[in-house]
Amino acid sequence: MKKTHIIMLVLIAAAIMVLISYTGNLTTYETVASAKEKPGKFVNLIAKIDKSQPVNYDAVKDPNYLSFVAVDTLGNTVKVIYHNTKPTDMEKSERLVLKGKIVDGEFQCKDILLKCPSKYKDDEKQVEKNVQASVN
Amino acid sequence: MHYNGEHLLPGQLGHFLVILSLASSLVATIGFFKANKTNNSFEKNTWLKYARISFLIETISIFSVFGILYFLVANHYHEYFFAWNHSSRSLQPKYLLACIWEDQSGSFLLWSMWHCVLGWIIIWKQKKWEAPVLTVVNFAQFCLATMLLGIYVFGVRIGNEPFILWRQHMPDLPLFTNPDYLQLPRVFEGNDLNTLLQNYWMVIHPPILFLGFASTVIPFAFAYAGLANKDHSWVKTSIPWTGFSAAVLGTGIMMGAAWAYESLSFGGYWAWDPVENASLVPWLTLIAGLHTNLIYKSSGYSLKSTYFFYIISFVLVLYSTFLTRSGVLGDTSVHAFTIDDKHVVAFYTQLISFILLFFIPAMWLFFKNYKTIPTIKKEENSYSREFWMFIGSMVFFLSAIVIIFKTSTPVFNKVFGTNIAPPEDPEFAYNQIQIFVAIVIGVLTATTQYLRYKQTPKNVFVKKIIYPTVIALAISIAISVFGDINFTKKGIGFLGAIHIAIFAAVYAVVANAGYIWLVLKGKIKAAGASVAHIGFGLVLVGILISSSKKAVLSWNTTGIAMFKQEKNENPAENITLFKGIATDMGKYMVTYTKDTFNEKERKRFYEIHFENKQTKDTFNLYPDIIKNNKGMEGFSANPSSKHYWNKDIFVYISSFQQNKQDDTTHFENHEIKVGDTVFYSKGFIILNKVDINPATKKEKYAPDEAALFLNMEVVAKDGRRYAVAPGIAIKNNQVREMPDSVISQSLVLKFNKVINGDAGKLEVGVKESSAITDLVTLKVYEFPMINVLWIGIVIMVIGFVMSIRQRNRKSALTAS
Numbered sequence: 033m034k035k036t037h038i039i040m041l042v043l044i045a046a047a048i049m050v051l052i053s054y055t056g057n058l059t060t061y062e063t064v065a066s067a068k069e070k071p072g073k074f075v076n077l078i079a080k081i082d083k084s085q086p087v088n089y090d091a092v093k094d095p096n097y098l099s100f101v102a103v104d105t106l107g108n109t110v111k112v113i114y115h116n117t118k119p120t121d122m123e124k125s126e127r128l129v130l131k132g133k134i135v136d137g138e139f140q141c142k143d144i145l146l147k148c149p150s151k152y153k154d155d156e157k158q159v160e161k162n163v164q165a166s167v168n
Numbered sequence: 169m170h171y172n173g174e175h176l177l178p179g180q181l182g183h184f185l186v187i188l189s190l191a192s193s194l195v196a197t198i199g200f201f202k203a204n205k206t207n208n209s210f211e212k213n214t215w216l217k218y219a220r221i222s223f224l225i226e227t228i229s230i231f232s233v234f235g236i237l238y239f240l241v242a243n244h245y246h247e248y249f250f251a252w253n254h255s256s257r258s259l260q261p262k263y264l265l266a267c268i269w270e271d272q273s274g275s276f277l278l279w280s281m282w283h284c285v286l287g288w289i290i291i292w293k294q295k296k297w298e299a300p301v302l303t304v305v306n307f308a309q310f311c312l313a314t315m316l317l318g319i320y321v322f323g324v325r326i327g328n329e330p331f332i333l334w335r336q337h338m339p340d341l342p343l344f345t346n347p348d349y350l351q352l353p354r355v356f357e358g359n360d361l362n363t364l365l366q367n368y369w370m371v372i373h374p375p376i377l378f379l380g381f382a383s384t385v386i387p388f389a390f391a392y393a394g395l396a397n398k399d400h401s402w403v404k405t406s407i408p409w410t411g412f413s414a415a416v417l418g419t420g421i422m423m424g425a426a427w428a429y430e431s432l433s434f435g436g437y438w439a440w441d442p443v444e445n446a447s448l449v450p451w452l453t454l455i456a457g458l459h460t461n462l463i464y465k466s467s468g469y470s471l472k473s474t475y476f477f478y479i480i481s482f483v484l485v486l487y488s489t490f491l492t493r494s495g496v497l498g499d500t501s502v503h504a505f506t507i508d509d510k511h512v513v514a515f516y517t518q519l520i521s522f523i524l525l526f527f528i529p530a531m532w533l534f535f536k537n538y539k540t541i542p543t544i545k546k547e548e549n550s551y552s553r554e555f556w557m558f559i560g561s562m563v564f565f566l567s568a569i570v571i572i573f574k575t576s577t578p579v580f581n582k583v584f585g586t587n588i589a590p591p592e593d594p595e596f597a598y599n600q601i602q603i604f605v606a607i608v609i610g611v612l613t614a615t616t617q618y619l620r621y622k623q624t625p626k627n628v629f630v631k632k633i634i635y636p637t638v639i640a641l642a643i644s645i646a647i648s649v650f651g652d653i654n655f656t657k658k659g660i661g662f663l664g665a666i667h668i669a670i671f672a673a674v675y676a677v678v679a680n681a682g683y684i685w686l687v688l689k690g691k692i693k694a695a696g697a698s699v700a701h702i703g704f705g706l707v708l709v710g711i712l713i714s715s716s717k718k719a720v721l722s723w724n725t726t727g728i729a730m731f732k733q734e735k736n737e738n739p740a741e742n743i744t745l746f747k748g749i750a751t752d753m754g755k756y757m758v759t760y761t762k763d764t765f766n767e768k769e770r771k772r773f774y775e776i777h778f779e780n781k782q783t784k785d786t787f788n789l790y791p792d793i794i795k796n797n798k799g800m801e802g803f804s805a806n807p808s809s810k811h812y813w814n815k816d817i818f819v820y821i822s823s824f825q826q827n828k829q830d831d832t833t834h835f836e837n838h839e840i841k842v843g844d845t846v847f848y849s850k851g852f853i854i855l856n857k858v859d860i861n862p863a864t865k866k867e868k869y870a871p872d873e874a875a876l877f878l879n880m881e882v883v884a885k886d887g888r889r890y891a892v893a894p895g896i897a898i899k900n901n902q903v904r905e906m907p908d909s910v911i912s913q914s915l916v917l918k919f920n921k922v923i924n925g926d927a928g929k930l931e932v933g934v935k936e937s938s939a940i941t942d943l944v945t946l947k948v949y950e951f952p953m954i955n956v957l958w959i960g961i962v963i964m965v966i967g968f969v970m971s972i973r974q975r976n977r978k979s980a981l982t983a984s
Contacts, residue, residue, distance in 0.1 A: 034547045036555065040562055047566040050601050051573055057591035058577070076589040091823050095742040095945040117742050117822040117945050131592070142592075 059131075064108035067134055077130040077139060079104040081123060089118040102130060102139065110134070114141040122146060171335070173350045174247040182236040182331040189229035189280075190313035196222035197306040204299035204396065216299065220291065223302065226309060227284040233316070234268070234277055237330055241267045246355050249334040250274070256358035256797075260768060262371065267361050269374040272493060273328040276315040278375060282382035283309050290386070294405055300393030301386065308385050311522045324514045360797040363804045366769075369427035377424060377447065380417025381485050384450060387413060387457060388482035388530070391475045395533040398540060403465050403474065404979060408972040410458045410478070415968030417451045422961045429818075431806050436718070437957075438711075440598040442497045445575040446488030452568035454481040456561035466621045467554040468544050473561065475541065479530045484572065486526060490519040496578050551626060553619040560612040567605040571598065596658060599715075603665045606708055610672025613701050614640070614679035618687070632686055636679035643678065644671035647713075655716040666716050673712060676705030696971025703964025710957025721754055721817070722948035742822050745776070746912045747942040756780055760944050761788075770794060771806070774821060774944055778810070791820050791946075815952040823945035835918055835933030848934055850913055851884040853892075858930070865893070868906060873897040878919050878932065882910050894919040894932065907933075 062075040079102035081087065087100040098114040112130060122128070125146040132141035199219025203212050237250065242264050246252035254267040254274075268274035287305045291298050318329020335344045343349045350356065364370075390406040393399070424444065429437040438444060457477030460470040491497055494516055548555040574597065577588045591597045618624075618633045647653070648667045655663055680701040688694050722743040745751050745760040759777040766773060771792040779786045791808040807820035838846045846853045859865075859877040869875040877895035884890070894917040895906040907918040918933035 035550060036548060036558055039559055043559075043562055043566050047570055050570055054570075054574060054591070054597060057597055059589045059591055060587050061589050074592040091744050091943055091945045095744040095823065117947075 061129075063106055064102070064104045064110045065106065067139070068108075068110065068137070071134040071136075074131070074133050074142075077102065077104070077110075077132070078127065079110075079130060080125065080127055082109055083123075085109075087118070087123065091117070102128065110137075110139045112139045112141050114144060119144055119146055169345075169347055171247070171344075171347050171349065173348070174333075175245050176247075176333075178236050178240060178245070179248060179331040179333065182233055182240075183329065185229040185233045185236070186313065186316050186329065186331070189226050189233065190310065190317065192222040192226040192229065193306050193309040193313055195219075196226055197303055197310055200299050200303040200306060204303055204393075212299070219299075219302065219306075223284075223287060223291075223306065226306070227288070230277065230280050230284055230309075233330075234281060237268055237274065237277070238264070240331075244358060246358055247333055247335070247350060248330075249332055249337040250330045251358070252334055252355065253359045254361055256360035258357070258770070259361055260366070262368070263361055263366050266365050266370045266374075269378075270361055270365055271328075271330065273316050273330045275374065275378065276312050277330070278378045279382050280309060280312045282379045283312070283385065286383060286386060297390065297393050297402060297405060300396055301389040304389035304392050305385055308526075311525065314518065325511050326514060326518065363794045363797055364431065366794070367427060367431040367806075369423060369430060373420065373423040373427050376416060377420030380413065380420040380451075381447075381489075383409070383413035383416055384454060384482045384485045386410075387454070387478040388526070391478040392530060392533065395475065395530075395537050398537065400471060400542065403461055403471070406478075407458070407461055407465065408975045408979075410454060410461060411968050411972045411975070414451065414454050414458055415965050415972075417447070417454065418968075419961070419965055421447050421451060426958070429807075430809075436715075437954075440595050442575045442578075443492050445571050446491045449568045449572045449575075450481045450484040450488060452564045452571075453477050453484060456564040456568075457481055459557050459561045459564075463554040463557050467548075467552070468542070469548060469554050470558055470561075472538070472541050472543065473558070475534055477561070477565065479527075479534060483523060483527045483530070484568070486519075486523040487572075490523060491575065491579070494519055496582060549623050551619060551624040551629060553616055553621045553624075556612055556616040556619060560609060560616065563605060563608050563612075567602060570601060574598065600658070600662060600665075603662070603669050606669045606712070607665070607672045610669065610676045610705065610708055613705060614672070614675040617680065617683050617698065617701070633679070635686070636682040637675070639682070640671065640675035640678040644674040647674070651713070651717075653713070653716050666712060670709065670712050673705050673708035677702050677709065680705065693970075694974060696967050696969075696974045698967070699970055700964050700967025703960045703962070703967050706956050706960025706963060708960075710953055710955070710960050713953040714951045714957060717950075717952045719950045719952075720948070721756070721950055722819075722946050723754060742945045742947055744943055744945045749912050750779075753948065755782070758946075758948075760942075763942075766792075774824075776819060776944075776946065778817070789817070789819050793821055793824065809951075811955070813955065815950055816954050818949040818951055819946055821944050822947045824943065833935055833937040835916075835920075835935045837920060837931050837933050839923060840930050840932055841928045846932065846934060848913075848915060848936055850915075850936075851882060853917070853934070854881045854883065855879070855930075855932075856881060858928075859893070865895070868895065869897040870899070873899045873904070876919065876922075877906075878917075878930070880917065880932075882913060882915060884913055888912075892917050896921075 059074050059076055062070070062077055064077065064079060067075045067077050082101040082103040085101035087098070089098045095117055096115050098112075098116065098118045100112055101109050102112045103109045112132075114132075119125075122144070129145035130139060130141050131143040131145070132139055134140075196219045199215050199222055203215035203219060206212050206215065240248050240251040241255045242261075244251060244255065244257055250271060250273075251267075254270045255264065259267070269278055283305055287302055290301050290305070294301070315327045316330060317327035318332055319326055335341075335349075343352060343355070346352070386409045387406055390402045390409070394402050421444070424447070425437040428439070454477070457474055460474040460477060463470040464474055495512065548558070577590065580586060581588055614636065615633060618629055644667075647670055651670075653663075653666060653670070655666055680698040683698045684690060684692070684695045688698070720741050722741060743751065743753055743758075745758060747760050747762075750757045750759045757779045759779075761775045761777050763772055763774045765771075769792075771794045773790045773792045776789045776791065777786065778789065787810050789808045789810055792806050793803040794806065795803055803824075805821045807818055809819070810817040840846060840855050842855055842857055844855055846855075856879045859879055861869075861875050862877055865875070865877055875895055875897045877893045880892045880894070882890040882892055890910045890913065892908040892910055892915075894908040896919050897904045897906065903921070905918055905920075907916055909916045914936050916933075916935040916937065918935070920931040920933050923929040923931050
């Protein structure tokens with residue numbers, strides 16, 4: 033066997049190992065109920081803001097503290113704590129991907145992804161909504 | 169119904185030209201294919217003539233389509249959905265071009281235009297390879313043209329037609345019952361260009377990136393030509409083309425990074441976002457292919473790998489098109505295109521077919537001819553350039569595979585119905601692997617040039633490499649010792665890897681600079697490759713230092729946080745500034761001095777004044793916010809940075825509040841005597857004394873008024889003290905109130921009345937309201953040595969251009 037082949041095999045083996053170890057780091061998308069079953073485990077919670085509960089954020093008191101109640105599609109709720117600024121259009125977001133973990137029944141959030149009517153989107157429904165607003 | 173004010177002619181013309189370009193690209197594909205197949209020179213010339221005429225018609229059509237689209241957008245013909253949806257009348261004219269590539273079909277069009285340009289250069293310069301290469305280019309053109317078609321076949325829409333009228337696109341909208349719908353305000357104004365794209369980088373970055381994408385078809389087409397004609401002599405011709413492609417694609421990617429750095433507020437230039445990865449991966453395989461191509465040309469090894477890398481690079485470009493445009497990345501990427509659900513299946517099918525139509529035939533040809541591709545049985549010498557260059561190419565390729573595999577998890581979720589999400593720290597998941605790639609590549613970039621092709625005497629190699637090695641070691645140790653690189657967040661192992669990688673990167677720079685000096689004896693004309701490698705090394709140095717030393721400056725140190733900081737791992741990276749109040753932020757005192765609204769740019773600029781506490785150096789930064797459009801609420805923040813030679817201070821607004829909302833809180837009244845204390849939520853207020861007609865406040869009351877001011881002191885919980893003096897002025901039994909406020913405490917004080925003058929009993933009103941405060945919340949970063957990254961990119965591109973010129977000169981010499 034040629035040296036290049038041996039090195040290639042070693043490199044490929046390394047790449048495969050890297051990918052296998054990567055799968056060990058992967059996380060999952062969860063609902064409130066399933067996330068609560070795995071306290072302390074880092075998950076991606078898909079939910080939206082429970083509009084019936086207040087969103088607590090006051091940049092005067094603490095710009096790095098946001099708390100609100102998230103509700104998932106099954107109707108389960110959890111209190112979310114996020115040590116960062118409130119994403120500007122969070123209330124309008126149709127869907128939030130909350131990255132974090134459940135600690136003592138509260139969701140300690142590390143990152144919030146907003147799923148708004150997307151940024152580059154030619155969303156027809158959104159267009160209709162926009163135009164309707166102007167017509168009516 | 170007749171609609172007033174519509175312009176139907178340009179659209180009809182445009183639609184006709186789209187179909188014409190589709191038909192002519194098909195004819196051109198067949199023509200070039202036939203011309204390539206035949207050996208009869210008369211037949212060949214006849215086919216070539218037809219093919220070229222078709223290609224000319226196609227080129228004219230495509231450019232005209234672009235011209236008409238621009239015309240529609242620039243003239244705001246909002247009867248066309250494209251024009252309405254991507255522009256507005258108040259948009260600055262310099263962004264009108266960006267409107268075209270905000271759209272899916274517009275960006276396909278851009279790609280198509282570059283194919284035409286490249287095709288004509290091939291026809292002009294590379295007669296020998298014209299027929300097979302143009303076959304591939306035109307077939308790609310055909311596939312791209314279907315993306316603009318918008319024709320329904322069996323109820324399935326193929327492509328997005330840019331010239332569709334809005335009322336045809338959404339016939340159910342009630343506004344189309346109005347013959348004068350074009351005059352409705354929202355229709356008249358336009359839906360606007362996405363605010364994030366209103367940036368000068370967005371005018372330049374997409375054309376360059378798409379030139380990069382388009383140019384990857386050329387190496388692929390050369391590979392096809394070689395396999396189809398069983399003629400491998402294309403490898404000489406292809407090198408400048410691949411070099412060009414790598415240079416342009418690399419520039420395009422990094423311009424995207426510059427855009428992200430200047431205009432997006434994720435605080436950096438690279439986030440391993442799937443969209444970024446999708447364009448980086450073909451670049452990596454292209455670089456691998458470029459190097460194996462060089463190996464083959466000089467030593468006869470690695471031809472098979474060259475074929476494979478060139479094929480896979482273009483296929484990966486197509487795959488990245490699928491990733492970014494199909495909407496499959498929806499959950500993982502912040503900036504992928506998405507499409508409406510109605511046509512998603514057709515669009516998926518179309519994009520996947522696009523990939524497979526190139527991948528399968530190319531792979532079939534590759535394996536069919538695998539045995540006939542020349543190889544050398546003898547093993548490469550370990551002291552040869554080809555051996556280590558090949559290893560480097562393999563590392564690039566495998567790194568590409570690892571990245572694309574990670575990026576494709578949403579695809580796996582779709583295919584297998586799994587539920588995989590990115591890891592807890594997705595960026596680190598990439599960094600911890602790619603840093604080792606950087607180490608290996610850095611060392612190989614440094615050393616490989618010192619080896620000759622075929623065989624290098626050991627002592628010659630050692631003698632030459634020793635100086636750069638020692639110098640690089642000295643420099644990198646100096647950086648490690650004095651550079652204060654202390655990225656311990658991810659453990660000591662990763663920190664060690666960073667230091668080794670810095671050595672490898674410095675080594676690449678020093679050794680290649682030394683190569684120009686020691687081996688080429690300063691012959692700059694021959695130094696293209698070395699210059700590109702120096703640039704690449706600098707890019708690595710810049711990335712390593714700026715990322716590992718990136719520091720948050722806006723740690724919340726003000727004590728404004730009244731709540732218990734429940735942070736464990738989560739840093740409090742945002743700082744709140746009150747208008748006009750200097751706030752301590754570590755090294756700097758920062759003040760939010762004012763904000764202004766720029767009508768033309770529709771942005772609100774905040775002036776943030778920085779004063780370095782030690783050097784007293786002052787500067788202003790102007791981060792801004794722009795109100796989101798297209799029906800989205802909220803604001804987008806654009807960062808601003810102060811550039812020093814050795815670092816950037818980078819700031820953006822993470823939240824803001826303006827004194828506009830209604831004040832709903834009420835005054836709470838307290839009875840108070842001199843010396844008494846009143847509590848409020850964040851501290852207490854002391855009444856020191858009552859001043860009657862004080863001379864110091866003469867400007868506040870008229871000479872015929874009697875004025876009483878309360879000399880009070882607010883003591884906040886954090887120990888700060890503020891003097892306040894609410895007052896009243898009395899004239900003819902009319903009381904005029906003069907409240908005072910402490911903005912940073914959101915506190916308003918009012919002197920209501922004297923309850924009992926003899927007993928000294930007074931009444932004050934205390935109100936706490938957030939509505940009185942103008943404030944911004946900032947995030948401030950320091951990026952050290954980021955200029956090394958940008959300079960490295962420029963040098964790398966210069967190196968590519970030099971080596972392309974060098975190759976062209978050489979081939980011109982051999983031709984004559």
